[in-house]
Amino acid sequence: MTAKKTLFDKVWDSHVVQHIENGPDVLFIDRHMVHEVTSPVAFLGIKNRGIKVMYPEKTFATADHNTPTINQHLPVEDPLSANQLKMLEENANEFGISYWGLGHEKNGIVHVVGPEYGITQPGATIVCGDSHTSTHGAFGAIAFGIGTSEVEMVLATQCIMQTKPKSMRINVEGQLNFGVTPKDVALYIISQLSTSGATGYFVEYAGQVFRDMSMEGRMTVCNLSIEMGARGGMIAPDEKTFDYVKGREFTPTGEAWEKAMAYWKTLPTDEGATFDKEITFNASDIEPMITYGTNPGMGIGISSGIPKADSLEGGVATYQKSLQYMNFNEGDSMMGKKIDFVFLGSCTNGRIEDFRLFTSLVKGRKKADNVTAWLVPGSHKVEKAIKDEGLLDILNEAGFELREPGCSACLAMNDDKVPAGKYAVSTSNRNFEGRQGPGARTLLASPLVAAAAAVTGKVTDPRELMEMQTA
Amino acid sequence: MAYDKFNILTSSAVPLPIENVDTDQIIPARFLKATERKGFGDNLFRDWRYNNDGSEKKDFVLNNPIYSGRILVGGKNFGSGSSREHAAWAVYDYGFRCVVSSFFADIFRNNCLNIGVLPVQVSADFLDDVFRAIEKDPNTQFEVNLPNQTITIKSTGAQESFDINAYKKANLLNGFDDIDYLLNITDQITEFASDRPL
Numbered sequence: 001m002t003a004k005k006t007l008f009d010k011v012w013d014s015h016v017v018q019h020i021e022n023g024p025d026v027l028f029i030d031r032h033m034v035h036e037v038t039s040p041v042a043f044l045g046i047k048n049r050g051i052k053v054m055y056p057e058k059t060f061a062t063a064d065h066n067t068p069t070i071n072q073h074l075p076v077e078d079p080l081s082a083n084q085l086k087m088l089e090e091n092a093n094e095f096g097i098s099y100w101g102l103g104h105e106k107n108g109i110v111h112v113v114g115p116e117y118g119i120t121q122p123g124a125t126i127v128c129g130d131s132h133t134s135t136h137g138a139f140g141a142i143a144f145g146i147g148t149s150e151v152e153m154v155l156a157t158q159c160i161m162q163t164k165p166k167s168m169r170i171n172v173e174g175q176l177n178f179g180v181t182p183k184d185v186a187l188y189i190i191s192q193l194s195t196s197g198a199t200g201y202f203v204e205y206a207g208q209v210f211r212d213m214s215m216e217g218r219m220t221v222c223n224l225s226i227e228m229g230a231r232g233g234m235i236a237p238d239e240k241t242f243d244y245v246k247g248r249e250f251t252p253t254g255e256a257w258e259k260a261m262a263y264w265k266t267l268p269t270d271e272g273a274t275f276d277k278e279i280t281f282n283a284s285d286i287e288p289m290i291t292y293g294t295n296p297g298m299g300i301g302i303s304s305g306i307p308k309a310d311s312l313e314g315g316v317a318t319y320q321k322s323l324q325y326m327n328f329n330e331g332d333s334m335m336g337k338k339i340d341f342v343f344l345g346s347c348t349n350g351r352i353e354d355f356r357l358f359t360s361l362v363k364g365r366k367k368a369d370n371v372t373a374w375l376v377p378g379s380h381k382v383e384k385a386i387k388d389e390g391l392l393d394i395l396n397e398a399g400f401e402l403r404e405p406g407c408s409a410c411l412a413m414n415d416d417k418v419p420a421g422k423y424a425v426s427t428s429n430r431n432f433e434g435r436q437g438p439g440a441r442t443l444l445a446s447p448l449v450a451a452a453a454a455v456t457g458k459v460t461d462p463r464e465l466m467e468m469q470t471a
Numbered sequence: 472m473a474y475d476k477f478n479i480l481t482s483s484a485v486p487l488p489i490e491n492v493d494t495d496q497i498i499p500a501r502f503l504k505a506t507e508r509k510g511f512g513d514n515l516f517r518d519w520r521y522n523n524d525g526s527e528k529k530d531f532v533l534n535n536p537i538y539s540g541r542i543l544v545g546g547k548n549f550g551s552g553s554s555r556e557h558a559a560w561a562v563y564d565y566g567f568r569c570v571v572s573s574f575f576a577d578i579f580r581n582n583c584l585n586i587g588v589l590p591v592q593v594s595a596d597f598l599d600d601v602f603r604a605i606e607k608d609p610n611t612q613f614e615v616n617l618p619n620q621t622i623t624i625k626s627t628g629a630q631e632s633f634d635i636n637a638y639k640k641a642n643l644l645n646g647f648d649d650i651d652y653l654l655n656i657t658d659q660i661t662e663f664a665s666d667r668p669l
Contacts, residue, residue: 017663018656023638026653028660030669038555040506049650054657055664066504080504087506124669131554131578145578147556149585149648157653159660163636165577195491196548199577229551231577252668260668295491295551318490318546411500411553420523432495432552434518 004273007236008167008202011142011267015125017159024161030124032059032154033110034097036066036088037413038129042151043091053155056096060119061088063101064109065130066413069376069403072102081414095155108379108405111135111347115219116381118248122237122264127154132347132429133232134225138218139245140237140267142202145226165231166200166276169269171207174283179463181357182217183349183427183446185209186224187289189281191299199229201277204269209283210235215244216353223348224429227296236268288462290334291431291444294322298431302449302461306332325433326441327421334443334459341424342373342454343436344447345403346410349427350378352385354447359391361451361462361469367399368457374416375400376408398455412437425453474587476646480569480615481625483540485532486605492545493552494579498561500553511557512564533565537609544571544601550579559583569615571622573598584639585648591615591622597631600624617643 005013018026034042039061046053053059066081076082085102092099100106106113111132114120120136126143127133129151136143150160170189190197203225210218218235225233242261245251252260287301300306306323308330309316323330328337344350344358355377367373375395377383383405386392392402409416410428412435418424420439427450431442443459452462502514520531527534543562549572550558559582562570569589580590593601604611604624612625617640623630635643642648653660 017660020638023636026656026660028663028667030667037503041508041556044507045650049654051654054660058669065500078504084504084506121669129554129556131552133554145554147554147559147578147582147585149556149582149650153650153653156650157657157660158664159653161638161649161652195551196574196576199548199574226578229548229576256668263668295493315490315546317488321489411495413500413503430493430495430552432493434499435495438499438518438523 004270006167006269006273006275007140007204007234007267008142011123011125011140012164024163026159027125027162029127029154029158029160030058031114031119031126033114033126033128033133034059034061034151035110035128035130036063036084038148039091039151040084040087042148042155043095045152046156049156051156053095053097055158058158059097059155060114061092061097061099062107062110062113063088065407065411067102067406068414069406069408069416072404105380108381109347109350109407111223112350112378112382115139116248116379118245118251121245121251121260122241123267127160131226132223134230135219135223135347137222137225137232137234138215139241140234140264142232142234144232165202167204168198168201168230168277168279169204169206169275171278171280172205172209172283173207173280174209175212176209176283177287179288179448179466180286181446181448182213182220184286184289186221187291187296187299187444188286190224190228190297191289192281193228193297195227195295195297196229198225201230203230203233205233205235207280211238214353215240216351219351220348224296227429237264288446288449290449290459292326292328292334294325294431294433296429296431296444298322299444300334302334302459306330306334335461337459338370338423339425339443339453339458340370340372340422341418342371342450343376343409343424343426343428344450345374345376345378345408346428347378347407348429349447350376350382352382354427355382355386355391357447358451359394361448361465362398362400362455363394365398365455367454370457371454373400373454374403374409376403377405379405409436411435418442425450425459474646474648477568477587477589477617477643479617480541481612482542483610484542484544484571484601484605484613485538485540486602487532487543487545488602490546491548491551494550494555494558495552497550497558498555503555503557508560510564511561512566515561515565541567542569542571542613542615543567544598544605547572547574547595549575551576554578556582556586559586559588563588571598571601584643587643587646589615589617589643591633593622593631593633597629600629
């Protein structure tokens with residue numbers, strides 16, 4: 001009888017080219033995504049070594065981190081950003097890599113376009129110089145972020161050196177409450193584990209909640225794995241996964257599809273396989289979440305108050321520094337706090353389902369006058385769907401405009417910066433000090449919580465507005 | 472890119488007793504627009520180090536002349552957040568060769584090891600001892616001994632050992648990087664790739 005294996009073990013073990021005694025594994029990489037910010041030094045590295053990209057057909061380049069979200073048809077004004085984009089295009093051309101630059105119909109955030117075009121597939125190893133590469137784990141792939149030295153390794157040899165992480169299974173059982181989205185599930189788990197609770201682990205998400213979840217919802221959850229410290233997170237591929245992948249541009253067809261499907265069906269964790277750590281949560285404990293501090297682990301149910309420092313383990317000084325930055329007090333309720341900006345977008349929540357949720361709540365209402373709203377689709381494909389489904393008309397009617405695709409205010413490398421001291425309810429992934437602009441204060445939340453804030457101008461429980469709609 | 476060899480480092484240390492120091496603090500995203508690995512040390516801890524007008528924040532440790540050295544000591548969960556290697560480059564370019572903490576984020580740790588910065592993970596108690604020793608005397612010397620895998624507070628003799636895998640240790644001692652290794656096994660990689668469906 002063969003040993004019981006986890007999904008993670010099956011995918012990892014099938015990609016080990018060589019195991020180094022007392023050292024890392026040489027891991028073969030099936031898909032490599034590159035963007036303009038973390039790749040130039042890697043390309044420079046292989047040029048300096050006088051070598052080529054070993055398998056250019058396995059690398060895909062898109063521009064997203066450092067691109068404007070208005071007037072993309074015009075030249076990029078900032079000379080440093082323009083240069084970075086030019087470098088990526090030149091490098092892609094020189095080494096024969098597909099490049100979906102600004103204005104290209106397939107352009108968008110790297111972790112949004114990968115799945116959209118079938119680059120992301122079950123059982124694959126996928127890396128990118130971006131920590132939210134964990135997104136692709138939603139398909140049962142091993143996907144994780146790497147540094148620029150590792151980008152260079154993959155360009156040069158299609159491999160990286162990695163010590164195999166420990167395994168953790170996180171089960172969420174039961175059914176989600178009204179108004180609770182995949183983003184809330186992820187923020188809840190991170191609030192329970194802290195931002196380092198899964199460091200050293202690769203996570204598998206299991207249980208009814210994830211089985212019931214859509215592929216886009218699974219992407220949102222896997223995307224946020226890194227925010228609990230995990231290298232990545234993955235979900236066993238099932239019929240939903242296969243339906244999503246089928247028929248996309250880079251998906252296998254014909255006999256290759258049948259062969260792939262047969263393999264993919266063997267991937268789920270064997271019954272009886274063990275994990276280094278296993279945790280179970282109940283879906284009924286989760287309500288819409290919001291963060292109040294300066295890391296994604298500082299999240300609470302929207303109706304509860306900011307915890308007291310003495311109720312938490314460890315660093316009181318760090319905790320108080322964080323609240324001071326936010327200008328919040330221990331014990332404060334989050335509800336009713338005035339906000340200035342709303343950001344809907346990013347690789348976490350920039351897909352069509354996120355726009356549908358946001359639109360469902362603002363429909364028939366008006367954007368609050370004190371709120372500046374940035375609605376940024378994750379890709380041109382998402383942008384097109386927003387228009388085709390009639391969401392844009394509803395959004396416009398409610399006083400919202402749509403921007404062009406990119407990472408935008410998630411990391412504020414471009415001009416989409418929240419000013420110092422201002423509060424933004426954001427559907428993105430990080431609320432670090434200055435993440436959305438120097439001095440900016442970020443409250444992470446779901447598209448529904450963001451929508452409720454956008455129409456009321458303050459932190460509002462979306463369930464109140466949804467009940468009014470359904471009543 | 473190859474880097475300087477690391478063997479035994481004896482130096483004073485710069486204390487940053489804050490937990491969860493994330494990569495956006497180490498190097499904010501707006502300084503990631505370079506296309507070469509140059510000058511990142513100037514923007515290390517940019518927003519903690521400088522006011523908006525570019526003047527120094529006097530109370531930040533890097534601006535306090537009594538603290539110096541090639542070792543940076545940070546609180547628990549150092550380097551969380553993004554995969555930007557620029558954070559490790561900034562630490563290196565500023566002049567640090569070693570970061571000490573009781574816990575490191577994975578990607579930051581890997582990035583450090585790949586560019587020749589040694590992450591030394593110690594117990595929470597030892598980390599407290601390190602902070603206390605620096606508080607008492609900012610010139611306290613520490614010995615980070617890679618061959619023996621130990622860190623010693625010279626004034627008290629307190630010592631702790633740290634983990635590093637044998638492969639990475641050999642790389643650091645010799646100044647080798649992973650690409651040198653991988654380029655030597657391309658035949659094996661090619662053979663492996665020929666069987667892959669993707």
